[in-house]
Amino acid sequence: xxxxxxxxxxxxxxxxxxxxxxxxxxxxxxxxxxxxxxxxxxxxxxxxxxxxxxxxxxxxxxxxxxxxxxxxxxxxxxxxxxxxxxxxxxxxxxxxxxxxxxxxxxxxxxxxxxxxxxxxxxxxxxxxxxxxxxxxxxxxxxxxxxxxxxxxxxxxxxxxxxxxxxxxxxxxxxxxxxxxxxxxxxxxxxxxxxxxxxxxxxxxxxxxxxxxxxxxxxxxxxxxxxxxxxxxxxxxxxxxxxxxxxxxxxxxxxxxxxxxxxxx
Ligand SMILES: [Zn+2]
Numbered sequence: 001x002x003x004x005x006x007x008x009x010x011x012x013x014x015x016x017x018x019x020x021x022x023x024x025x026x027x028x029x030x031x032x033x034x035x036x037x038x039x040x041x042x043x044x045x046x047x048x049x050x051x052x053x054x055x056x057x058x059x060x061x062x063x064x065x066x067x068x069x070x071x072x073x074x075x076x077x078x079x080x081x082x083x084x085x086x087x088x089x090x091x092x093x094x095x096x097x098x099x100x101x102x103x104x105x106x107x108x109x110x111x112x113x114x115x116x117x118x119x120x121x122x123x124x125x126x127x128x129x130x131x132x133x134x135x136x137x138x139x140x141x142x143x144x145x146x147x148x149x150x151x152x153x154x155x156x157x158x159x160x161x162x163x164x165x166x167x168x169x170x171x172x173x174x175x176x177x178x179x180x181x182x183x184x185x186x187x188x189x190x191x192x193x194x195x196x197x198x199x200x201x202x203x204x205x206x207x208x209x210x211x212x213x214x215x216x217x218x219x220x221x222x223x224x225x226x227x228x229x230x231x232x233x234x235x236x237x238x239x240x241x242x243x244x245x246x247x248x249x250x251x252x253x254x255x256x257x258x259x260x261x262x263x264x
Contacts, residue, residue, distance in 0.1 A: 030255065033076055036078040036080060037080070037104060038097060038098040039082070040082040041062045041064075041081065041082065042108055042209070043088075043110075044062070044083050045087045047088050049061070049110065049111065050111060050225050050226070052113065052231060055235065060111050060235065064109055064244065065109050067244035068109065068243075069081050070244070071244045095209070098215055104216075105178060105251055105255075107217075107247065107251075108207075108218070109219075109222060111222055111224070111225045112142065112222075112223065112225065112226075113226045114226050120228070123224055123226070124230045125223065125224070125230075126186055126199065126222060128182050128183040128186070128201075128219070128221070129142075129143075129179065129210075130176050130178070130179040131204070131206065132176075136204070139204060142221070146208075147208045175216045175218055176204075178250075178251070178254045181257075182250030183202050185249040186220070186250060189249065190242040190243065194239065200221070207219050216254075220247065222243050
């Protein structure tokens with residue numbers, strides 16, 4: 001083998017190893033062009049979501065949603081954003097988009113917040129939720145905060161009917177699997193640059209934004225806007241890119257396993 005040829009091979013190998021999970025790699029050689037991914041940026045318009053120190057959830061999640069959109073595009077997927085600008089969507093508008101466009105996966109992006117200001121700089125981390133009724137108080141509290149803005153006017157009975165109507169399907173299992181893959185990959189991607197990020201894990205919660213999307217659906221709380229350190233990071237491009245790459249890597253892994261289950 002000629003010297004220059006070996007040198008090129010060596011440099012190529014180095015660049016592959018060196019990049020690692022800092023970029024999205026299609027590890028499985030899958031053709032993604034048949035898979036439509038719906039990305040939902042939470043809140044928007046008159047609904048600002050959570051806010052702290054003048055920073056608003058609706059702006060943050062829109063920035064991240066655009067990055068996630070671009071990463072999926074680069075990985076060869078078809079992608080749809082429920083909102084590409086600062087506008088309000090009703091709950092049914094969000095989920096109908098996922099249903100009618102034959103999406104493989106529905107991912108809603110939010111930022112977390114707590115009310116107790118004494119704990120603002122204690123509580124932090126990334127959490128991924130899938131739809132399920134739960135007795136866990138913490139999950140219920142977070143779901144309530146996110147639900148309040150999207151439900152507008154629905155009474156308690158109709159809320160329960162909505163949740164019950166979707167809790168029996170196999171998509172709960174798939175949503176749970178998707179949540180595990182996404183959470184794991186988002187954490188490992190962020191840890192490339194921020195080793196102290198807190199892994200809040202995968203949790204079930206009765207989020208109404210996920211109801212009606214008859215696809216594997218998850219809600220990613222990308223971090224706490226009430227935590228000074230995390231809020232500063234969340235608004236940087238490097239943190240946002242880490243989150244976006246992690247989400248795409250997680251979906252890649254989920255869809256690969258799904259195709260294997262179905263025998264390709
Ligand atoms: Zn939210």
